[in-house]
Amino acid sequence: MPPFRSYLIRSGRVVDDVHKRPVTKVPTPGGPVVALGAVVGELAVFLLTGSLVPVAVGSAAAIAFAVGIYDDLKVLGGLTKPLLLVLAGVPLVLLYLVQPTLYNPVLTFPFLGDTAPHLTIYTILALAAFPIVANAFNMMDSFNGQISWFSLLVSLAVLFGVSLRTWYAGNAAPAQVASVLPLVGISLGFLVFNRYPSRVFDGDSGSLTFGAMFAALAVTCGVEIAAIVAIVPAILNSFYTLTSVRGFVERRKMTARPTYIGEDGRLYATDEPHTPNTLIRLILLDGPLDERQLVNSLLSLTVFACILSATISFMTWVL
Amino acid sequence: MKSAPVPLFLIEAVAFLMIIGETYFFFGVVVPLGPVPHNLETYTGYAGLKLLLTFGLGVSWFLVMLALTRLYVRTRLRHRTPKPSS
Numbered sequence: 001m002p003p004f005r006s007y008l009i010r011s012g013r014v015v016d017d018v019h020k021r022p023v024t025k026v027p028t029p030g031g032p033v034v035a036l037g038a039v040v041g042e043l044a045v046f047l048l049t050g051s052l053v054p055v056a057v058g059s060a061a062a063i064a065f066a067v068g069i070y071d072d073l074k075v076l077g078g079l080t081k082p083l084l085l086v087l088a089g090v091p092l093v094l095l096y097l098v099q100p101t102l103y104n105p106v107l108t109f110p111f112l113g114d115t116a117p118h119l120t121i122y123t124i125l126a127l128a129a130f131p132i133v134a135n136a137f138n139m140m141d142s143f144n145g146q147i148s149w150f151s152l153l154v155s156l157a158v159l160f161g162v163s164l165r166t167w168y169a170g171n172a173a174p175a176q177v178a179s180v181l182p183l184v185g186i187s188l189g190f191l192v193f194n195r196y197p198s199r200v201f202d203g204d205s206g207s208l209t210f211g212a213m214f215a216a217l218a219v220t221c222g223v224e225i226a227a228i229v230a231i232v233p234a235i236l237n238s239f240y241t242l243t244s245v246r247g248f249v250e251r252r253k254m255t256a257r258p259t260y261i262g263e264d265g266r267l268y269a270t271d272e273p274h275t276p277n278t279l280i281r282l283i284l285l286d287g288p289l290d291e292r293q294l295v296n297s298l299l300s301l302t303v304f305a306c307i308l309s310a311t312i313s314f315m316t317w318v319l
Numbered sequence: 320m321k322s323a324p325v326p327l328f329l330i331e332a333v334a335f336l337m338i339i340g341e342t343y344f345f346f347g348v349v350v351p352l353g354p355v356p357h358n359l360e361t362y363t364g365y366a367g368l369k370l371l372l373t374f375g376l377g378v379s380w381f382l383v384m385l386a387l388t389r390l391y392v393r394t395r396l397r398h399r400t401p402k403p404s405s
Contacts, residue, residue, distance in 0.1 A: 106346075107342065107343075115343075115346040115350075116350075116351055118350050118351075121346075121350055228338055229335055229338070232331055232335050232338070236330070236331065236334055277388065277392065279327075282324075282388070282392070283323055283327065285396065286324040286395060294321075296322075297321045297322060300323045301327060301328065301331055304331060305335070308335050
């Protein structure tokens with residue numbers, strides 16, 4: 001990352017960190033390094049195990065990165081981006097035709113067990129999951145360290161679920177556990193540079209890569225329920241934003257801002273009635289916070305969701 | 320570590336329970352609804368019922384989340400003290 005960061009600074013690819021007083025400049029996008037780490041990691045897992053799971057995950061990461069880097073450089077429309085992100089799920093479906101065990105079109109619930117297989121419905125929902133999850137990750141990328149902490153925590157929750165499924169239920173392969181490790185690794189590695197005060201931002205190319213990898217892992221590793229539960233804060237955040245602005249609007253084109261910085265340097269929730277109701281605004285309605293406190297507050301919701309996810313995994317695969 | 324307001328944890332817990340319950344209802348009840356008979360009118364009836372139930376699941380999650388959020392926002396705004404202007 002450091003050489004690429006220097007390159008970004010030299011080429012003038014810096015943006016204002018608007019939540020700092022005085023405003024500082026931060027290089028962006030760091031997404032190319034994130035995506036490179038993801039693809040190389042998944043390629044290594046493929047070479048070691050021969051499984052197609054890392055191929056599906058790596059392909060999803062590469063396609064989501066391509067959509068993200070275009071958005072970073074040219075800016076895509078609010079509806080164009082989610083539509084293009086469906087393409088990230090296409091390799092998964094194509095690889096399923098080659099290897100029908102790539103994913104199992106059932107959901108497994110605690111105590112209730114497996115639902116009946118429904119290939120068509122499951123595949124449609126799996127394709128729809130890519131734009132939904134990737135955009136949910138993208139919307140969790142507003143503050144220093146927010147996306148890297150979030151991605152790290154939820155990937156650990158999925159790793160826990162897949163590990164339990166492999167060792168207790170015996171119906172998952174070690175290759176599936178290994179396929180989660182690159183996501184954990186790049187989240188941890190990126191956190192070093194993205195935590196407060198950020199030395200680099202990932203841009204949409206980074207956050208969409210994280211999200212697409214997460215969606216692909218949830219499907220191929222058969223831990224869909226645990227994965228959905230882990231990202232409930234991101235789902236709620238997307239829900240709040242979409243219902244507030246009534247549709248898909250590119251965030252850079254939103255006129256009303258949900259928060260503002262007071263003269264004391266802390267973040268406040270806006271009182272205006274038509275302000276988008278993001279999760280951040282709901283937290284700040286409880287009182288103003290500085291950026292670090294706000295990210296910690298948001299992470300407490302993610303930690304809670306990950307504990308629920310781990311509980312679901314335990315109840316599903318162990319009990 | 321600064322924690323989020325408690326009501327947000329409760330909203331998250333409700334969202335979690337509804338997602339689990341509704342996902343099970345969708346895959347366990349709505350999708351296998353049938354068997355689909357060879358009668359076109361009955362087939363259309365089943366298809367319509369499935370669509371209606373799916374739409375109902377989505378709408379109920381949406382409405383519950385919206386109601387809880389509005390209640391939270393209204394309560395918080397009522398207790399807020401004047402803040403510095405932006």
